[in-house]
Amino acid sequence: MDITAAVVRSFDHPPRYESFDLPATTGEDEVVLDVLAVGLHPRVRTGASGRHYTSTGKLPMVPGVDGVGRLSDGHLVYFVADDELTGPMATRTVVDARRCIPLPETVDVVKVAAAMNPAMSSWVALRRRVPIQPGQSVLVLGATGNAGQMAIQVAKRLGAGRVVGAGRDRERLALLPKIGADATVALTDDANATDAALAEAAAEVDLVIDYLWGKPAASAIMALLLGRSDRGRELNWIQIGAMAGPTIELPSVALRSANFRLQGNGQGAVSARAYLQELPSLTNEIDRGGIAVTARALPLADVESVWTATEVPGVRTVLVTGEV
Structure with a gap:
């Protein structure tokens, strides 16, 4: 399946927005979703540079650790990326359905992508x-x-x-x-x-x-x-x-x-299952304003220039695939 994505082909260069071949789903729990918003977190940057302790060094790669997307049945979800699957900085991606948390249609997807x-x-x-x-x-x-x-x-x-x-x-x-x-x-x-x-x-x-x-x-x-x-x-x-x-x-x-x-506390110190069990209560807390976040939404297509731009203190950058 041909998609467009932020693609890392060298750890010494920012991701470029280009065509990418999305692998087909292989397991019964894998689903394809349309990506709406992905946070550009420090963890995403270290992963895309090959410096994170979970990095395999394998290229090319699509970066990202989580995001907000829409399933084929129309449901809006927050999802956590699987290290073994294509990252979420793409127009579409493959995710493990067990790592998806339902979101209300009224949710601010940029805020959730920024804060989670x-x-x-x-x-x-x-x-x-x-x-x-x-x-x-x-x-x-x-x-x-x-x-x-x-x-x-x-x-x-x-x-x-x-x-x-x-x-x-x-x-x-x-x-x-x-x-x-x-x-x-x-x-x-x-x-x-x-x-x-x-x-x-x-x-x-x-x-x-x-x-x-x-x-x-x-x-x-x-x-x-x-x-x-x-x-x-x-x-x-x-x-x-x-x-x-x-x-x-x-x-x-x-x-x-x-x-x-x-x-x-991080990947490995707490099991993936334990992390996932905590996500519904956290998404609810963010959605109702219990945890404040300031976010700016920028087009995923501009990822190369956004990647090297100076971060605004106190503001979390979120890359979006369209109007949200």
């Missing part, structure tokens, strides 16, 4: 990885990014009593109280001042959602543990993103001198 992926990380982390208890406190490290901003809202929606947001962008940091942050911490180049501010604002939190990793995470871990009044009280650190670097250097005493649990 970044919101899913914290939603699943706080419901499946370390289920949050009502009233617990949360630190979001990397709170000025899109996923971090949503994590603040997600934590509040799931019952957090206090949420602290930490990030570098001071302008966006100042906006966090409007979406639920009870306190904020600026991550600066002054390591001592930053550690002191983190210890003062967040040493007693119960959970940390970390989108940064690298040096900021290593410093924050020690600042929180050293500032904690009771090191025997459990601190759960959930590692999700690595915007500040793929590795950290952490003293072994951090693991021996406190009740500190370090774990990750």
Whole structure:
């Protein structure tokens, strides 16, 4: 089946909009759908560059991890792409019907395509990885990014009593109280001042959602543990993103001198089935405005120029195949 799609033929070049041969369905659960909207998430970019840990290195490929589409029977769905199938940045694609979540016809497809992926990380982390208890406190490290901003809202929606947001962008940091942050911490180049501010604002939190990793995470871990009044009280650190670097250097005493649990959340850490079970409640939350997102819709046909354009801070780009 000949379609048009964003096609990656080299990891060193942005996808080009061109004709592509869509493979036929092979399993009884595979269906073809018309794609309406696909989010251009950071996860999509790393996959298209071959740098994501799930990358097979196989080319050509059509990128994307999720989207909104319409099945042949007319039903509107949110879907999660299967790593073994053609990606969703195309006019049509093959999906596993078991990975499709029904959507109401009134839904804002651009908003859903924009919000599901970044919101899913914290939603699943706080419901499946370390289920949050009502009233617990949360630190979001990397709170000025899109996923971090949503994590603040997600934590509040799931019952957090206090949420602290930490990030570098001071302008966006100042906006966090409007979406639920009870306190904020600026991550600066002054390591001592930053550690002191983190210890003062967040040493007693119960959970940390970390989108940064690298040096900021290593410093924050020690600042929180050293500032904690009771090191025997459990601190759960959930590692999700690595915007500040793929590795950290952490003293072994951090693991021996406190009740500190370090774990990750992502593909493999939580089963695909568990992720899918969480999606209906998350789509409902986004649809009714419980989690805010700012999105811009651009034509899929312009993918090559959109890919290299400067991202607008706080705005999620969504590629659409027509009018939505």
